[in-house]
Amino acid sequence: MNQDIRAPYYGELGRLSFSPGWARPEPAMWPAPRPKFKPAVWRFAAAKAALDQAGEFVPVEQAERRNLIMVNPIEGNIYATSRNIVAAYQMVKAGEKARSHRHTAAALRLVVEAKPGTYTVVDGARVDMAPGDVVLTPSWCWHGHANESDATSYWIDFLDVPFVQHSEAMFFEPNPAGFEPITRNGPSPYRIPARAALGAGTDAKVVEIAKGALPTIGLHLIRLPAGTRRDVPKITVNHLYSVISGTARVKIDGGANELLSVGDVITVPCWHAHSLTADEDAIVFQVTDEPLLAKVGLVKTATA
Numbered sequence: 001m002n003q004d005i006r007a008p009y010y011g012e013l014g015r016l017s018f019s020p021g022w023a024r025p026e027p028a029m030w031p032a033p034r035p036k037f038k039p040a041v042w043r044f045a046a047a048k049a050a051l052d053q054a055g056e057f058v059p060v061e062q063a064e065r066r067n068l069i070m071v072n073p074i075e076g077n078i079y080a081t082s083r084n085i086v087a088a089y090q091m092v093k094a095g096e097k098a099r100s101h102r103h104t105a106a107a108l109r110l111v112v113e114a115k116p117g118t119y120t121v122v123d124g125a126r127v128d129m130a131p132g133d134v135v136l137t138p139s140w141c142w143h144g145h146a147n148e149s150d151a152t153s154y155w156i157d158f159l160d161v162p163f164v165q166h167s168e169a170m171f172f173e174p175n176p177a178g179f180e181p182i183t184r185n186g187p188s189p190y191r192i193p194a195r196a197a198l199g200a201g202t203d204a205k206v207v208e209i210a211k212g213a214l215p216t217i218g219l220h221l222i223r224l225p226a227g228t229r230r231d232v233p234k235i236t237v238n239h240l241y242s243v244i245s246g247t248a249r250v251k252i253d254g255g256a257n258e259l260l261s262v263g264d265v266i267t268v269p270c271w272h273a274h275s276l277t278a279d280e281d282a283i284v285f286q287v288t289d290e291p292l293l294a295k296v297g298l299v300k301t302a303t304a
């Protein structure tokens with residue numbers, strides 16, 4: 001092929017929506033993961049102050065949810081916290097109800113501050129929410145939030161929305177009743193109090209909770225006594241952590257060394273070896289996309 005026909009040739013390929021595999025602007029494959037997402041930290045104190053301000057001019061009736069999304073600070077990203085998971089701080093003021101809806105995205109929340117009288121209605125069942133509780137709303141379960149206490153409630157939502165959006169399998173539906181009425185009582189399998197799940201004792205311990213309840217998201221509670229350390233190798237799994245009690249330090253690739261307090265969130269993208277340490281006794285909440293990656297055989301750890 002001589003030089004003269006190349007330009008029109010490539011022009012014609014583009015018109016036909018072809019791209020020559022031999023001249024890609026960037027490779028499609030590479031030797032090892034190259035995460036585009038970055039480690040990043042969000043502080044509960046900052047979120048709480050900003051949500052309190054929003055509470056003055058954002059009525060819950062207007063917002064589907066009054067929340068602050070933790071947007072990973074990488075170019076072009078406007079939503080996701082990590083590759084497959086988004087996290088957000090949410091606030092429901094005393095006396096408010098956040099209307100019921102359902103979506104194919106799976107969700108859960110970690111309660112940071114809530115007084116008795118705060119609850120989520122999941123498929124007609126009242127699920128009470130107290131600090132340290134994990135409340136699940138699996139895919140397509142109706143859920144609405146209510147706060148009948150005399151204080152504002154705050155929690156952290158985690159959803160697999162980035163993955164569901166990527167898969168183009170998103171469905172969303174508002175509940176026709178507005179706020180779904182309570183039709184069932186009794187204990188709910190969707191409420192997991194962290195301390196009870198960890199059990200008695202003061203030893204270092206890791207407990208998986210809600211195993212299999214959310215097909216894309218893995219949840220662990222980590223009891224980290226003062227002076228202990230937990231190492232996580234380079235792995236394709238994306239990790240997010242928050243702190244339920246005490247403080248914990250997250251050190252990434254021997255670099256960033258962040259001290260997390262209750263309600264703070266850190267995202268550690270795949271392929272970043274990291275460690276958790278505690279200067280004081282801590283309970284740490286871990287959220288990962290491991291179940292999703294495991295289903296497609298993509299959980300890989302660095303061998304070197």
Ligand SMILES: [Fe+2]
Nearest residue numbers: 101103107143
């Ligand atoms: Fe929702």
